[in-house]
Amino acid sequence: MVSEKIRNMMDSSSFIRKMFETGAKLKQEFGSENVYDFSLGNPAMDPPEIFTKILLEKAADHHMHRYMPNAGYLDVREKVAEYISSEQETAVTANNIVMTSGAGGALNTILKTIINPGDKIIASIPCFMEYKFYCDNHGGELNLVNGKDDFNLDIEAIETAITEKTAAVIINSPNNPSGRIYPKETLDSLAAMLNKKSKETGRTIYLISDEPYRKIVYNNITVPSVMDTYKNSVVCTSYSKDLSVPGERIGWLAVNPVAEDYENLINGIILCNRILGYVNAPALMQRTIAELQGVSVDINLYKNKRDILAKKLAEFGFKFKIPDGTFYFFVEAPGGFDMKLVDLLKEERILVVPGRGFSLPGYFRIAYCVDDSVIEGSMAGFKRTAEKLGLKQE
Amino acid sequence: MVSEKIRNMMDSSSFIRKMFETGAKLKQEFGSENVYDFSLGNPAMDPPEIFTKILLEKAADHHMHRYMPNAGYLDVREKVAEYISSEQETAVTANNIVMTSGAGGALNTILKTIINPGDKIIASIPCFMEYKFYCDNHGGELNLVNGKDDFNLDIEAIETAITEKTAAVIINSPNNPSGRIYPKETLDSLAAMLNKKSKETGRTIYLISDEPYRKIVYNNITVPSVMDTYKNSVVCTSYSKDLSVPGERIGWLAVNPVAEDYENLINGIILCNRILGYVNAPALMQRTIAELQGVSVDINLYKNKRDILAKKLAEFGFKFKIPDGTFYFFVEAPGGFDMKLVDLLKEERILVVPGRGFSLPGYFRIAYCVDDSVIEGSMAGFKRTAEKLGLKQE
Numbered sequence: 051m052v053s054e055k056i057r058n059m060m061d062s063s064s065f066i067r068k069m070f071e072t073g074a075k076l077k078q079e080f081g082s083e084n085v086y087d088f089s090l091g092n093p094a095m096d097p098p099e100i101f102t103k104i105l106l107e108k109a110a111d112h113h114m115h116r117y118m119p120n121a122g123y124l125d126v127r128e129k130v131a132e133y134i135s136s137e138q139e140t141a142v143t144a145n146n147i148v149m150t151s152g153a154g155g156a157l158n159t160i161l162k163t164i165i166n167p168g169d170k171i172i173a174s175i176p177c178f179m180e181y182k183f184y185c186d187n188h189g190g191e192l193n194l195v196n197g198k199d200d201f202n203l204d205i206e207a208i209e210t211a212i213t214e215k216t217a218a219v220i221i222n223s224p225n226n227p228s229g230r231i232y233p234k235e236t237l238d239s240l241a242a243m244l245n246k247k248s249k250e251t252g253r254t255i256y257l258i259s260d261e262p263y264r265k266i267v268y269n270n271i272t273v274p275s276v277m278d279t280y281k282n283s284v285v286c287t288s289y290s291k292d293l294s295v296p297g298e299r300i301g302w303l304a305v306n307p308v309a310e311d312y313e314n315l316i317n318g319i320i321l322c323n324r325i326l327g328y329v330n331a332p333a334l335m336q337r338t339i340a341e342l343q344g345v346s347v348d349i350n351l352y353k354n355k356r357d358i359l360a361k362k363l364a365e366f367g368f369k370f371k372i373p374d375g376t377f378y379f380f381v382e383a384p385g386g387f388d389m390k391l392v393d394l395l396k397e398e399r400i401l402v403v404p405g406r407g408f409s410l411p412g413y414f415r416i417a418y419c420v421d422d423s424v425i426e427g428s429m430a431g432f433k434r435t436a437e438k439l440g441l442k443q444e
Numbered sequence: 445m446v447s448e449k450i451r452n453m454m455d456s457s458s459f460i461r462k463m464f465e466t467g468a469k470l471k472q473e474f475g476s477e478n479v480y481d482f483s484l485g486n487p488a489m490d491p492p493e494i495f496t497k498i499l500l501e502k503a504a505d506h507h508m509h510r511y512m513p514n515a516g517y518l519d520v521r522e523k524v525a526e527y528i529s530s531e532q533e534t535a536v537t538a539n540n541i542v543m544t545s546g547a548g549g550a551l552n553t554i555l556k557t558i559i560n561p562g563d564k565i566i567a568s569i570p571c572f573m574e575y576k577f578y579c580d581n582h583g584g585e586l587n588l589v590n591g592k593d594d595f596n597l598d599i600e601a602i603e604t605a606i607t608e609k610t611a612a613v614i615i616n617s618p619n620n621p622s623g624r625i626y627p628k629e630t631l632d633s634l635a636a637m638l639n640k641k642s643k644e645t646g647r648t649i650y651l652i653s654d655e656p657y658r659k660i661v662y663n664n665i666t667v668p669s670v671m672d673t674y675k676n677s678v679v680c681t682s683y684s685k686d687l688s689v690p691g692e693r694i695g696w697l698a699v700n701p702v703a704e705d706y707e708n709l710i711n712g713i714i715l716c717n718r719i720l721g722y723v724n725a726p727a728l729m730q731r732t733i734a735e736l737q738g739v740s741v742d743i744n745l746y747k748n749k750r751d752i753l754a755k756k757l758a759e760f761g762f763k764f765k766i767p768d769g770t771f772y773f774f775v776e777a778p779g780g781f782d783m784k785l786v787d788l789l790k791e792e793r794i795l796v797v798p799g800r801g802f803s804l805p806g807y808f809r810i811a812y813c814v815d816d817s818v819i820e821g822s823m824a825g826f827k828r829t830a831e832k833l834g835l836k837q838e
Contacts, residue, residue: 318446
């Protein structure tokens, strides 16, 4: 029979499943063009044209579908290393990189490598809740701490949570769901605190930086580098969001070359990438993204969507912070009732995710990686919902 | 730091790593064309031409790289289901299939779904030793039992090993490394025994059938179906070997539609495929293999390699059973000293895997999925090694 843990997980995750089922039913009943689905970070935008051009070139080579080293093709890792050396302001080589099955693969691989039974991994609320599963997969436990009101990290809260059991802190900047980018000064404080606490606990606390939205930022903001800031850092990312190819499962993991216990760490990661059954990142996609370093979809298209939504939602009386990055709005649920808001929006055939899906009830998330028609079509429904709630229109 | 478990795994797997390192060093020193590498199941053969044709067609579609349901595209699963309904002699539908990141992804997904802490999974020696890691990943333990001298399953040995802690039996037919195909009568006995023991222990014992070599068989042998034989069966496979695309990580898992606790089982598997970080099988490869059901590389080319090797190895005095399937020979190490044999062959720049890599010292494995030139080039070295060992030549 199914294991007890998985049965419990299915029960507890049933509210999300129910949400999707309701969405599917709405689409069946009213036609998917009449349902405004903002629930998933699944970009509707096509990949850049150059992606398909390179993909076709690589796919024409009949010979390149065999196993390669578990870390990935050497020449692919060289190209990635060259690019991220500038992005992370740290000299990274091919040997510091492991190509992975997306960021999900990268996160599971590093977590398996470092977690001893009962270890804790700290993350800041609000956050992507798959982290909880990823820690649990390897015998660890996600330890959530509150962030600040402006969604920045609360360094003191993280410090208070650290014990000898703390194996790592995961951060995600730009953040899903808040869109927040953690400033350089925050990362500096985090690094200083982690250095201090690592000494105190006698244990290296790794900083795992999950960065799939790094290129989806607005107003020329640069996402500060963790590698440049903290030596025991590991960067995980994917091409899912910036190239609009989430179904292809391609990403990488980079270990700071000055990390303590470096040799064991990188060899452990390569072993775990293999034994978790990933074996290696998909071959053809490795060869394709190698030629697309620094390429992304047109971020201005996301900026337009953001700006249209921001203007309208504010007009209707919703409260939120304009995201600096990602394609998410994290909007206050009036009165703090996220589920009520989700239900009211559902009556308007608008699908969003309640804040509790990110451990922060009192908000709801709008994923605006959708066609403009979805945004336009949803406006009347958002307006009516605001009116029902008696929000003060601008 | 790296977890204790992973550090131990790195230490204990170091003999395999050392083997690869020695191989790499030999290739550097003598040129890779002068090293005869039979160590990996990494087909040198190109995929069939139709694979590249379909791949290019699918890759030209710019729109198809998004997330799809975690189980995979519905239309892909429909095509797979149609094909395997005939292959497995069981009416399977799209709902019974989950597309996976190769057989490694499929095995990890089903194991995570069913393992409670401390559960045992039984497998028969000789076997693919990654199973050990795959069970351990999810808190289970691989329980190895001896097979028969002809490499068939020993049903009594399996029966003796079963306790209340037994969650599943994994079989692999055609078998890596022995090439053995378990006959219908053996599967029938296994099914009868598992039904009896499930009743006795009060627990459903699943049969997990790992079948990546199903299409690589000789002399028109058909691999008997487990689905037709045992209701609580799950089939895992990949296109890695039969289409020569192991680097692409594409496979599937099929749950017998009449399995007990079916709804929980399939939903648990879909959840685990997601939370293990696979999320879904690579999108483009799903769409490609959908059009290639029943297609494989030309098996006659493997048969020729097998026959040449068999003739020569027998001439030199090596003892082995002719494999009915796979591209492996599992050869007796004279005197039972597998490591000695491996070392002697290394002096001839021939790389093979010792039997202990499959929990059966006393043998060594030759993976003949190599170019004919590798086979030809190695013959003098095999001959000299046989002479050194004083084997009686035919």
